[in-house]
Amino acid sequence: MMHKNFVEELRWRGMIHDLTPGTEEQLSNEMTTAYVGIDPTADSLHIGHLVGIMMLKHLQMAGHRPLALIGGATGMIGDPSGKSQERNLLDEATLRHNQECLKLQLAKFLDFKTEAPNKAALVNNYDWMKSFSFLDFIREIGKHITVNYMMSKDSVKKRLTAENATGMSFTEFTYQLVQGYDFLHLHQHENCKLQMGGSDQWGNITTGTELIRRKLGSEAKAFALTCPLITKADGGKFGKTESGNIWLDPEKTTPYAFYQFWLNCSDEDAAKYIKIFTLMTRQEIEKLEQEHQQAPHQRQLQKALAQEITIRVHGEEALQLAEEASQILFGKGTTDALRKLDEKTLLSVFEGVPSVEISRDIITETADIIEFLTTHTAIFPSKGEARRMLKDNGVSLNKEKVKDDLQVGTADLLNNKYILVQKGKKNYYLVRVV
RNA sequence: GGGGGAGUACCAGAGCGGUCAAAUGGGGCAGACUGUAAAUCUGUUGGCGCAGCCUUCGGAGGUUCGAAUCCUCCCUCCCCCA
Numbered sequence: 001m002m003h004k005n006f007v008e009e010l011r012w013r014g015m016i017h018d019l020t021p022g023t024e025e026q027l028s029n030e031m032t033t034a035y036v037g038i039d040p041t042a043d044s045l046h047i048g049h050l051v052g053i054m055m056l057k058h059l060q061m062a063g064h065r066p067l068a069l070i071g072g073a074t075g076m077i078g079d080p081s082g083k084s085q086e087r088n089l090l091d092e093a094t095l096r097h098n099q100e101c102l103k104l105q106l107a108k109f110l111d112f113k114t115e116a117p118n119k120a121a122l123v124n125n126y127d128w129m130k131s132f133s134f135l136d137f138i139r140e141i142g143k144h145i146t147v148n149y150m151m152s153k154d155s156v157k158k159r160l161t162a163e164n165a166t167g168m169s170f171t172e173f174t175y176q177l178v179q180g181y182d183f184l185h186l187h188q189h190e191n192c193k194l195q196m197g198g199s200d201q202w203g204n205i206t207t208g209t210e211l212i213r214r215k216l217g218s219e220a221k222a223f224a225l226t227c228p229l230i231t232k233a234d235g236g237k238f239g240k241t242e243s244g245n246i247w248l249d250p251e252k253t254t255p256y257a258f259y260q261f262w263l264n265c266s267d268e269d270a271a272k273y274i275k276i277f278t279l280m281t282r283q284e285i286e287k288l289e290q291e292h293q294q295a296p297h298q299r300q301l302q303k304a305l306a307q308e309i310t311i312r313v314h315g316e317e318a319l320q321l322a323e324e325a326s327q328i329l330f331g332k333g334t335t336d337a338l339r340k341l342d343e344k345t346l347l348s349v350f351e352g353v354p355s356v357e358i359s360r361d362i363i364t365e366t367a368d369i370i371e372f373l374t375t376h377t378a379i380f381p382s383k384g385e386a387r388r389m390l391k392d393n394g395v396s397l398n399k400e401k402v403k404d405d406l407q408v409g410t411a412d413l414l415n416n417k418y419i420l421v422q423k424g425k426k427n428y429y430l431v432r433v434v
Numbered sequence: 435g436g437g438g439g440a441g442u443a444c445c446a447g448a449g450c451g452g453u454c455a456a457a458u459g460g461g462g463c464a465g466a467c468u469g470u471a472a473a474u475c476u477g478u479u480g481g482c483g484c485a486g487c488c489u490u491c492g493g494a495g496g497u498u499c500g501a502a503u504c505c506u507c508c509c510u511c512c513c514c515c516a
Contacts, residue, residue, distance in 0.1 A: 233472075266471050297469040330470050385463090388478065394464045424464060 006062035007225075012282055013275040015055065015227040017199040020209060023223040026193060027064065031118055034059055034194035034225075035067035035186060037179070037201075039075040040090070040124075043101040044249035047261075048239040050277055050309075051230055055196050056120070057109045057279070065118040067192060068106055070099050072126025074179050092126075099124055105248050108312055123190070125182045141181050144214045145207065150176060153203035176207040183208030184215060187222060199226045230276070233268040248313050255314040256352025259322035260426075262306035263299070267292070270301040278308040325349045329428060335398050343415045350420075355430040363413065363433055369395075369406040379421055379429050389423065396422035 007024045010016050026032055036052040038045070045053070056066035072095045090098070103112070103122050110120035150156060153176060159168040183205070186192035195205045202224065209222040230238040239246055246261050247253040253261075265273060271292075274285055292301045310319045328337065328349055341349070356377045373379050373386040373395070380386035389395055390404035397412055398420050412419055419431040 260470080264470060267469095268472075270471085295469095296471080299469065299471075302469095302471080326470080382481065384481065384484080385479090387484090389464065392464045392477065426470065 006059055006064060009058050009062065010055065010225075010227070014272065015051070015058075015276055017226045017228040018202055019225040020206070020223045022221070023194065023225055026221060026223055027062075031064055032194055033065040033067060033186075033190055033192040034196055035069045035123075035183075035192055036196050037069045037071050037074065037125075037182070038102065040070045040072055040095055040098040040102060041075055042247075043098045044247045044252055045102055045105050046239060046245040046247045048230075048245070051227055052197060053106065053109050054276060055225075055227060059196075060110055060118055060120060061279075063118055066110055066120045067186065067190060068102075068110070068120070068122050069182060069186070070102065070122065070124040070126075071179075071182075072099070072124045073129035074125060074175065074182070095124075095126060101249075105313075121190075123186070125178075125185075128185050129178065129181075137181075141177060141184075141211065141215075144211055145177060145180070149210065150207070153207070155200075155203050176204045177211075179204045180207035180211040183222065184212050187212050187216070187220070193221050194223045194225060196225045196227070198229050200229060202226050230273075233266050250314060250318070254352030255310060255318035256322045256325050258314065259306050259310045259319065260326065262309055263302050263326065264426075265302055265305065267296065267299075267301065270299075270305055274301055274305045278305060280304070280308065321348060321351060325352060335400055338398055338414055338420060341414070343417070346415060346418065350428070350430045353428045353430050355432055357432045357434050360433050363408060363410055366407040366409040369402060369404060369408055372408045373421070377421070377429070377431055379423060394424050 005024075006027050007016065007019070034056075036056055038049055038052065053068075056068060060066045072090070075090070099122070106112075106120075106122065112120045112122070150173065151160070155176070156168070156173065159172075183192070183195050195208055197205055205224040205226065209224055212220050212222040232238050245253075246258060248258075250258075262270075262273070262277075271289060274280065274288070278285075280288075288300050288304055292299070307319060310322060314322075328341075338346075356379065358376050362372070362376050367376060369390065370383055370386050374381075374383050380389065386395075387404060390402070393401055395402055397406075397408070398414060399422065408419070410416070413433065414420065417433050419433070421429040421431055423429070
């Protein structure tokens with residue numbers, strides 16, 4: 001019933017950073033339950049969550065049982081390992097709402113419905129932490145782990161010894177123990193034997209395995225597996241753009257923007273990401289890489305990557321629209337091509353492009369381009385910036401560069417109703433005259 | 435509780451009475467080159483009616499012709515000792 005060797009699969013995909021001894025044996029011996037934690041800080045996943053989810057996906061495909069753990073409790077504390085500050089408490093209603101939304105998105109990757117024994121499940125540590133009293137916690141859990149052990153974790157050491165040490169609250173210090181307890185709880189209630197996560201979670205995960213070993217004895221089996229943190233070749237943070245996170249929720253990140261994100265990856269990143277974020281086989285990927293090398297300008301890797309993820313998250317139809325829009329905006333498209341589009345096509349193509357409405361008088365009166373870009377449409381936050389960008393040759397109307405002395409008039413309208421404004425090469429805005 | 439240090443633009447970090455809208459680096463944005471890539475080079479990075487003016491250097495007052503720079507109080511953070 002084990003279709004594939006899970007660890008082997010992750011290994012060639014470059015998704016293994018570290019694992020505890022015996023992990024592979026455990027996975028080849030029996031169907032194993034494993035989990036990945038997700039913070040429910042928003043009502044949508046973003047692509048930073050995708051690595052963990054893909055690990056669960058491969059796990060399930062290999063015949064094992066995936067658990068997605070919503071960190072309702074831990075998410076309120078904040079991991080001391082850096083970036084995240086201590087967080088605020090979410091009220092329970094918000095937490096449950098987020099949980100439901102996340103589950104719908106997870107269902108695009110994991111099978112929560114199958115009759116097979118390895119059906120995916122969603123759990124929330126708030127459910128078992130909320131009524132766990134402090135006193136009970138320190139008596140039952142805290143006494144099994146020494147402070148010395150906890151202090152030896154990198155995440156903690158860094159906070160204590162760093163040059164610019166900012167101190168660490170008791171709450172943050174406790175984080176690893178609370179997370180460790182999750183593993184113990186799942187071990188006892190769900191027969192969960194493996195926790196997975198990013199390599200920054202190694203310390204927290206091993207606190208869990210250690211807690212299980214000390215509390216349940218050395219015959220209790222608990223393993224850890226981490227994947228490397230996803231990076232960009234240029235050192236930037238993965239998954240962020242100037243406009244923020246890339247979300248899976250089409251309301252937060254349009255399918256067009258989502259598709260564009262992947263299409264825009266550098267060659268180096270695309271080769272790495274395609275292994276992590278798609279299910280293409282090794283042969284398929286190697287073939288693509290060869291094709292890419294022979295004709296790099298065609299960007300086969302980026303296209304394949306963008307296609308597969310966009311379909312999985314947003315569906316076939318959304319992908320098609322995103323591709324069409326990209327073709328018109330970035331292809332050989334000219335003003336003429338734009339003018340030929342009928343209104344319906346134009347609207348569907350630009351669905352994912354931010355749009356602004358302005359009143360018709362502004363155009364019939366003919367508007368100064370700077371006024372048009374700032375006060376009327378708010379495409380630029382300040383006139384100075386608009387002026388600067390115009391001087392730098394960075395603004396186009398309907399795909400034609402414009403100068404700062406232009407008067408915008410009805411002649412610039414597409415379908416007598418729209419103007420396509422372009423800020424730089426990649427930022428489009430559809431201005432709609434009403 | 436005692437002693438010391440720090441808070442400057444997106445971040446890091448200079449400046450310590452006028453020449454400061456504030457060095458430098460990073461980041462961002464744009465342009466050139468390209469393949470909607472990377473690297474590189476260039477420009478730009480508070481606002482406006484832009485050779486001028488207005489609002490900024492934790493907060494509130496004060497000294498001075500003039501303060502990011504000096505004084506007072508407050509807030510926040512860090513370090514060391516107890």
